[in-house]
Amino acid sequence: MIQLFHVTKTYPPKSQALTDVHLEIGKGEFVFLAGPSGAGKTTLLKLLFREEEPTEGRILIDGKNITRLNSRGIARLRREIGLVFQEFKLLPRLSALENVALAAEVVGMPRRESQTKAYQLLREIGLRDRYDAKPLTLSGGEQQRVAIARALVNDPLIVLADEPTGNLDAEAADETMRLFLKIRENGTTILIASHDLELIKRYGSRVIALRQGRVADDLHRVQQEGSVG
Amino acid sequence: MIQLFHVTKTYPPKSQALTDVHLEIGKGEFVFLAGPSGAGKTTLLKLLFREEEPTEGRILIDGKNITRLNSRGIARLRREIGLVFQEFKLLPRLSALENVALAAEVVGMPRRESQTKAYQLLREIGLRDRYDAKPLTLSGGEQQRVAIARALVNDPLIVLADEPTGNLDAEAADETMRLFLKIRENGTTILIASHDLELIKRYGSRVIALRQGRVADDLHRVQQEGSVG
Amino acid sequence: MSLFVFGAFMLLQENLQHFLTGLGDQIRINAYLEKGLGTSDVQSLGVRIKTFPEVERARHISQEQAWLDFSAALGAQSSLLDGLPRDALPSSFEILLKPAYRDGPVVEDLANRLKKEKGITAVEYPQEWIDRLSLVVLAVQWTKWFLGGVLFMAAFFIAGSTVKLAILARKDEIEIMQLVGASEELIQAPFVLEGMIQGIAAGAVSVVGLWSLFRFLDRQVASSVGLFGASAQLQFLDLKSIALLLAIGWLLGAAGSLFALRRFVRTWKS
Amino acid sequence: MSLFVFGAFMLLQENLQHFLTGLGDQIRINAYLEKGLGTSDVQSLGVRIKTFPEVERARHISQEQAWLDFSAALGAQSSLLDGLPRDALPSSFEILLKPAYRDGPVVEDLANRLKKEKGITAVEYPQEWIDRLSLVVLAVQWTKWFLGGVLFMAAFFIAGSTVKLAILARKDEIEIMQLVGASEELIQAPFVLEGMIQGIAAGAVSVVGLWSLFRFLDRQVASSVGLFGASAQLQFLDLKSIALLLAIGWLLGAAGSLFALRRFVRTWKS
Numbered sequence: 001m002i003q004l005f006h007v008t009k010t011y012p013p014k015s016q017a018l019t020d021v022h023l024e025i026g027k028g029e030f031v032f033l034a035g036p037s038g039a040g041k042t043t044l045l046k047l048l049f050r051e052e053e054p055t056e057g058r059i060l061i062d063g064k065n066i067t068r069l070n071s072r073g074i075a076r077l078r079r080e081i082g083l084v085f086q087e088f089k090l091l092p093r094l095s096a097l098e099n100v101a102l103a104a105e106v107v108g109m110p111r112r113e114s115q116t117k118a119y120q121l122l123r124e125i126g127l128r129d130r131y132d133a134k135p136l137t138l139s140g141g142e143q144q145r146v147a148i149a150r151a152l153v154n155d156p157l158i159v160l161a162d163e164p165t166g167n168l169d170a171e172a173a174d175e176t177m178r179l180f181l182k183i184r185e186n187g188t189t190i191l192i193a194s195h196d197l198e199l200i201k202r203y204g205s206r207v208i209a210l211r212q213g214r215v216a217d218d219l220h221r222v223q224q225e226g227s228v229g
Numbered sequence: 230m231i232q233l234f235h236v237t238k239t240y241p242p243k244s245q246a247l248t249d250v251h252l253e254i255g256k257g258e259f260v261f262l263a264g265p266s267g268a269g270k271t272t273l274l275k276l277l278f279r280e281e282e283p284t285e286g287r288i289l290i291d292g293k294n295i296t297r298l299n300s301r302g303i304a305r306l307r308r309e310i311g312l313v314f315q316e317f318k319l320l321p322r323l324s325a326l327e328n329v330a331l332a333a334e335v336v337g338m339p340r341r342e343s344q345t346k347a348y349q350l351l352r353e354i355g356l357r358d359r360y361d362a363k364p365l366t367l368s369g370g371e372q373q374r375v376a377i378a379r380a381l382v383n384d385p386l387i388v389l390a391d392e393p394t395g396n397l398d399a400e401a402a403d404e405t406m407r408l409f410l411k412i413r414e415n416g417t418t419i420l421i422a423s424h425d426l427e428l429i430k431r432y433g434s435r436v437i438a439l440r441q442g443r444v445a446d447d448l449h450r451v452q453q454e455g456s457v458g
Numbered sequence: 459m460s461l462f463v464f465g466a467f468m469l470l471q472e473n474l475q476h477f478l479t480g481l482g483d484q485i486r487i488n489a490y491l492e493k494g495l496g497t498s499d500v501q502s503l504g505v506r507i508k509t510f511p512e513v514e515r516a517r518h519i520s521q522e523q524a525w526l527d528f529s530a531a532l533g534a535q536s537s538l539l540d541g542l543p544r545d546a547l548p549s550s551f552e553i554l555l556k557p558a559y560r561d562g563p564v565v566e567d568l569a570n571r572l573k574k575e576k577g578i579t580a581v582e583y584p585q586e587w588i589d590r591l592s593l594v595v596l597a598v599q600w601t602k603w604f605l606g607g608v609l610f611m612a613a614f615f616i617a618g619s620t621v622k623l624a625i626l627a628r629k630d631e632i633e634i635m636q637l638v639g640a641s642e643e644l645i646q647a648p649f650v651l652e653g654m655i656q657g658i659a660a661g662a663v664s665v666v667g668l669w670s671l672f673r674f675l676d677r678q679v680a681s682s683v684g685l686f687g688a689s690a691q692l693q694f695l696d697l698k699s700i701a702l703l704l705a706i707g708w709l710l711g712a713a714g715s716l717f718a719l720r721r722f723v724r725t726w727k728s
Numbered sequence: 729m730s731l732f733v734f735g736a737f738m739l740l741q742e743n744l745q746h747f748l749t750g751l752g753d754q755i756r757i758n759a760y761l762e763k764g765l766g767t768s769d770v771q772s773l774g775v776r777i778k779t780f781p782e783v784e785r786a787r788h789i790s791q792e793q794a795w796l797d798f799s800a801a802l803g804a805q806s807s808l809l810d811g812l813p814r815d816a817l818p819s820s821f822e823i824l825l826k827p828a829y830r831d832g833p834v835v836e837d838l839a840n841r842l843k844k845e846k847g848i849t850a851v852e853y854p855q856e857w858i859d860r861l862s863l864v865v866l867a868v869q870w871t872k873w874f875l876g877g878v879l880f881m882a883a884f885f886i887a888g889s890t891v892k893l894a895i896l897a898r899k900d901e902i903e904i905m906q907l908v909g910a911s912e913e914l915i916q917a918p919f920v921l922e923g924m925i926q927g928i929a930a931g932a933v934s935v936v937g938l939w940s941l942f943r944f945l946d947r948q949v950a951s952s953v954g955l956f957g958a959s960a961q962l963q964f965l966d967l968k969s970i971a972l973l974l975a976i977g978w979l980l981g982a983a984g985s986l987f988a989l990r991r992f993v994r995t996w997k998s
């Protein structure tokens with residue numbers, strides 16, 4: 001599903017965020033990306049949805065090399081990926097529901113259907129009452145959940161989430177994780193960057209630990225092992 | 230130091246974020262503000278630095294009513310307060326060092342002195358290598374630490390921090406907390422909104438738990454009790 | 459707004475053109491005739507003159523008429539003519555040229571050819587006036603281009619910064635659309651559409667604004683006597699110009715948006 | 729940029745004014761003298777005429793001169809005069825008026841007063857030309873205000889959106905300055921300063937731009953013969969106008985920034 005071959009990423013002028021990363025993640029795996037602040041977690045995710053290009057190495061998704069894509073190809077790639085950002089990136093002028101529905105409309109889902117789906121997701125994630133609110137009037141945790149709902153609305157093949165529970169209390173974090181697990185049952189690959197060790201311990205079937213841009217550890221927990229593709 | 234009398238905050242049209250909150254926080258106290266997402270933690274902090282006005286009730290800081298302030302008074306109030314925001318709010322065109330130094334220059338500290346002080350703080354918080362980087366080239370956790378350094382550079386009377394460790398790994402979080410504790414020794418009052426129960430358990434001398442806009446619990450832990458003013 | 463500036467320029471241009479034509483009407487060639495030419499000879503000569511391609515109109519001025527005109531022109535000194543016979547002045551043709559030929563050398567050439575016609579003794583034309591006129595035309599032309607340039611730059615600048623503001627205000631929107639995988643067309647469509655609508659709207663508003671302004675000016679001018687005759691009549695833009703204005707608005711709006719957007723997206727991260 | 733537009737307008741205005749003055753110079757009153765007036769009488773009359781407040785200059789035209797002028801004016805038909813004595817025409821004073829008095833009623837009044845002077849038999853003035861001129865003045869005036877209005881609006885709009893762009897680009901900066909407790913003055917200072925500098929810079933650039941444009945036009949005009957004499961000479965802005973332009977830039981920059989900033993900060997959260 002996701003394959004990285006000797007990937008190195010150097011930000012100009014000389015900040016080396018990733019060094020010779022070699023990874024394979026199979027379809028339907030549930031992977032945590034751990035590591036201290038500045039280890040390169042966000043960078044790795046950015047490479048996967050082509051926000052950044054690797055300095056060296058190749059990245060294949062579903063067997064396709066994504067290092068050589070034009071803007072049309074990038075758009076197509078991103079439609080298969082659900083993204084949750086550290087900074088949420090919601091549109092302040094749209095309501096929570098519209099923010100979620102937009103992502104579905106963009107790939108061609110009819111308006112009614114996308115709205116229904118968006119509402120359903122927001123309900124599951126605990127925002128039943130605030131679906132009509134503008135992002136700026138939502139609390140940090142509420143915004144984060146809207147961003148998560150948006151990432152899931154298209155039933156993506158891959159979900160990339162950057163600290164999706166950083167602003168959530170334990171209970172809301174649990175709900176979110178359950179949602180991820182449910183999505184995964186359809187074969188969606190899920191990759192979550194996080195340093196919430198508690199969370200990782202409870203949900204992680206595989207934990208990839210980064211340290212200073214290198215893979216320091218790649219732990220498969222047997223009892224929850226996904227099928228490695 | 231900080232006194233809230235029957236404070237209620239209703240966001241128009243009818244979102245009641247805080248209801249009849251009654252609180253006293255003494256000089257030099259180290260207080261955690263806990264509670265699930267949407268409980269009103271951020272709202273309470275916003276009232277204290279006059280980003281928002283209370284709908285009802287009075288707020289005194291150092292005996293002064295801050296609900297009736299003109300823009301000059303607000304500026305004076307904020308110079309006494311160190312702020313850490315959930316969204317960091319760093320200036321993208323300035324380097325980390327400049328971002329921190331700016332807050333000091335604004336209150337009249339000479340350029341050289343403010344830069345020295347800023348550098349020292351960044352070093353203590355673990356950003357010795359990246360002090361010259363622009364915020365957008367920093368990782369989430371690094372940005373958060375710059376924001377924390379900025380809040381501390383003026384030796385404020387009060388530090389208000391909103392999820393200051395949401396993007397930090399356990400080790401960086403510990404460092405940050407130690408910095409807060411050190412600042413506190415000068416008599417600075419520290420109020421931290423967080424839902425990291427682990428952290429609260431380890432460092433909290435007093436925990437105020439909010440639930441749906443009300444104070445649900447106000448726990449003083451005897452062994453670390455600060456002097457209540 | 460930018461189109462208003464543009465329309466104002468067109469309105470001005472139209473009226474200047476009209477004014478110049480009015481001035482040009484005063485270029486006349488006088489061809490003096492032999493004395494004692496018969497009526498039929500005069501008529502056939504008139505027909506002959508009208509066959510010259512440069513000639514717009516030719517009017518016969520009888521000896522009688524010439525006498526009257528001349529004494530009127532002399533004003534207070536018309537007594538001077540008292541001692542002269544009434545037919546001292548020759549009859550003539552007053553020839554009006556077509557606008558395209560109202561130029562020094564052309565007029566001279568025509569005068570020479572006229573002189574060779576049978577029955578014409580002398581040809582006179584206001585050399586100085588023609589030279590002046592061409593200078594005025596030149597000056598007006600230059601002023602027009604100068605102003606036009608300034609106005610055009612202003613219009614372009616205004617249009618540009620309007621678009622820039624619109625894009626800056628929706629920067630986040632564009633970025634997020636890109637991140638959720640929207641195709642470029644989908645991202646650009648609303649901007650281009652908005653640009654088009656705004657362009658046409660601006661054009662329409664300009665036309666209406668110009669029209670009311672024009673009405674106002676026209677009334678002001680009308681109230682002071684129209685001594686220039688037809689040439690003092692202000693002209694409003696014709697339908698073609700209005701359509702052109704709207705079309706320019708439409709195109710400028712669409713193209714401007716698209717162009718700015720593409721440039722903006724390209725320099726995204728810097 | 730906005731100042732460039734403004735400066736262009738001033739340049740145009742200057743030259744139009746100049747052009748009008750040139751036209752106005754052609755308003756002359758002819759006062760015909762009694763025949764047989766002695767030289768000393770003529771001289772004292774000349775002095776007398778110059779004491780009228782409206783009079784700018786008065787030139788004596790002898791009978792000789794009048795004859796020559798007249799026959800030149802008649803051109804091809806000067807043979808007409810062959811039968812007349814050389815002193816058929818009276819000598820006269822050609823009177824040039826001060827610009828402020830070049831108006832129909834004033835001229836008429838002056839003519840009447842001149843008529844009463846001893847030694848003057850008749851006074852003639854180009855009634856039609858004066859009326860025409862006042863119409864031209866009026867038209868130019870209107871065109872000027874019309875264009876001026878359009879240009880001023882354009883300039884204002886451009887300045888406004890420039891400032892808006894600048895503020896929008898630094899929105900975050902302002903917000904953060906407010907959050908760390910910077911005083912209003914400290915927040916506004918850089919904007920106002922930048923506005924001032926940009927304003928002056930824009931002014932300077934405009935002056936330089938206009939100057940080079942002016943040089944270019946001037947050369948173009950010079951190469952076509954200057955038949956209008958002095959009035960065809962293009963005028964550049966004088967020092968006062970340049971200083972004014974810079975001052976306006978300075979003020980507009982500072983005031984515009986401050987104004988926009990305040991309005992912007994006020995509507996912050998909406």
Ligand SMILES: Nc1ncnc2c1ncn2[C@@H]1O[C@H](COP(=O)(O)OP(=O)(O)OP(=O)(O)O)[C@@H](O)[C@H]1O
Nearest residue numbers: 011015017037038039040041042043366368369370
């Ligand atoms: N655009 C950039 N230009 C230069 N350096 C960068 C850029 N983005 C990230 N870096 C650097 O690369 C390193 C890895 O950054 P990254 O954002 O991947 O860390 P992270 O693992 O996500 O950390 P965190 O947990 O704090 O978010 C950091 O040292 C960071 O300063």
Ligand SMILES: Nc1ncnc2c1ncn2[C@@H]1O[C@H](COP(=O)(O)OP(=O)(O)OP(=O)(O)O)[C@@H](O)[C@H]1O
Nearest residue numbers: 137138139140141240246266267268269270271272
């Ligand atoms: N500007 C606003 N307008 C309307 N409602 C608002 C606004 N800001 C916050 N709220 C609402 O008030 C409630 C409390 O918000 P607040 O931001 O204080 O929560 P919080 O405790 O900080 O939560 P989190 O841990 O998720 O950051 C939430 O339900 C939120 O939707």
Ligand SMILES: [Mg+2]
Nearest residue numbers: 041042368369
């Ligand atoms: Mg990160």
Ligand SMILES: [Mg+2]
Nearest residue numbers: 139140270271
């Ligand atoms: Mg919050």
